[in-house]
């Protein structure tokens with residue numbers, strides 16, 4: 001009997017401590033997505049080729065230590081966490097797998113990052129065929145896998161503080177999602193005869209189901225980032241004799257934004273208490289590309305780190321060229337933004353006007 005009441009006392013103490021922590025004022029941040037938000041997930045996937053845990057990635061960190069971020073420094077997920085008042089960006093879920101339940105719960109009350117470079121909305125996006133070298137090993141974690149990991153975290157919260165407090169906590173937490181580019185790249189490269197309409201219908205259907213899964217698990221506040229002007233990244237400009245943007249890919253990026261917009265509208269009517277903010281990454285990037293100087297960018301075509309024409313013929317690696325003035329480049333490597341560009345994107349999402357983020361911006365979402 002005494003033992004049971006002692007256990008109950010411990011349990012309620014734990015609940016009190018956890019609740020105090022959860023009420024520090026800042027919402028927790030759960031991040032899902034691809035390399036635009038990956039803070040080191042893929043470092044834990046030995047079979048993965050979508051990794052950035054080698055130089056010159058991370059060159060602008062103290063001691064130039066690469067972290068797995070596809071950047072010379074921080075990425076947008078980091079800057080969003082900072083803008084919300086966190087000193088540290090949420091760690092990759094895979095770095096927490098040996099945490100005690102208590103430590104995992106404490107971390108979950110601040111947030112966790114599930115984003116995996118190279119991944120997509122479709123389960124097969126970014127996966128190596130099983131008959132290729134390294135194929136069959138886990139290469140990237142698709143959106144559905146990221147949601148499954150979130151379910152594990154959620155179970156730990158339910159075990160620590162009970163189902164209702166968990167739901168209350170999750171309804172106030174922010175879910176930032178940045179995904180879709182890799183699905184579109186693969187569709188574009190595959191030359192398959194799926195019509196554009198059919199492809200976006202399938203992609204939208206898959207995305208909607210994943211957002212529903214998160215809603216069913218208790219998520220209510222979504223900060224969604226659409227696909228940037230991927231036709232203008234150095235890897236695609238490389239295909240054009242004069243280094244121009246690939247308009248077909250940019251059309252796809254715009255189509256994807258329209259699709260997400262209608263999905264969010266629909267879900268908002270279906271799920272009580274849902275709030276969302278949709279960042280128009282296409283509009284944000286094309287605005288900087290068309291008008292770079294006010295943002296201190298002098299180069300929006302060439303990758304800072306890479307090899308060959310436009311530094312876009314290989315990824316960033318220890319033997320690549322490295323530009324001296326990273327602040328003046330929009331692109332870090334053939335696909336990804338520099339730290340400066342990622343910061344500009346985060347600030348725009350956080351406090352920008354409706355041209356770039358609507359119907360509300362991320363700071364309004366945090367307070368909603």
Ligand SMILES: *[C@@H]1O[C@H](CO)[C@@H](O)[C@H](O)[C@H]1NC(C)=O
Nearest residue numbers: 044093094095096097098099
């Ligand atoms: C977790 O523990 C296992 C077994 O000790 C170890 O191999 C693995 O590297 C650890 N993972 C992390 C992320 O610390």
Ligand SMILES: *[C@@H]1O[C@H](CO)[C@@H](O)[C@H](O)[C@H]1NC(C)=O
Nearest residue numbers: 187190191192193194195198
């Ligand atoms: C593409 O179209 C051809 C005929 O038009 C058809 O035979 C083939 O199965 C299609 N391929 C795919 C991947 O749908």
Ligand SMILES: *[C@@H]1O[C@H](CO)[C@@H](O)[C@H](O)[C@H]1NC(C)=O
Nearest residue numbers: 295296297325326327328340
């Ligand atoms: C603009 O770029 C220059 C050169 O890299 C840098 O010294 C300066 O601090 C930048 N200014 C701003 C406002 O970011």
Ligand SMILES: *[C@@H]1O[C@H](CO)[C@@H](O)[C@H](O)[C@H]1NC(C)=O
Nearest residue numbers: 350351352353354361363364
């Ligand atoms: C976006 O957020 C800021 C606060 O960070 C707010 O003052 C501003 O009005 C918002 N912009 C729009 C267009 O809603």
